[in-house]
Amino acid sequence: MLVLTRKVGESVKIGDDIELKVLSIDGEQIKLGIDAPREIAIHRKEVYLSIEQENSAAVETSVDLLNFLKKE
Known part of the structure; x- marks a missing residue:
């Protein structure tokens, strides 16, 4: 398992087509945005x-x- 540290507004790319972005952090809850092709x-x-x-x-x-x- 790859473990990364990201701050609000920072992203992680998975392959060429997927981006995982930290949108907000509120206590123990993290809101993530995922940009990926519709077929995934x-x-x-x-x-x-x-x-x-x-x-x-x-x-x-x-x-x-x-x-x-x-x-x-």
Whole structure:
């Protein structure tokens, strides 16, 4: 893991297309701005994990349904 120190208004570049900018700091809360191409999905980690879990459940349901249909 790369650890960097940035001040308000400073940025970090990720590759050629992504910029992460510190917009403000208020106590323990940091507001970040992310400039990236539209085709790159950006989610908070808890949202990303929820999406992964829902996708896994959907795949399991699909596999169960296919197995059920094959038996008929």
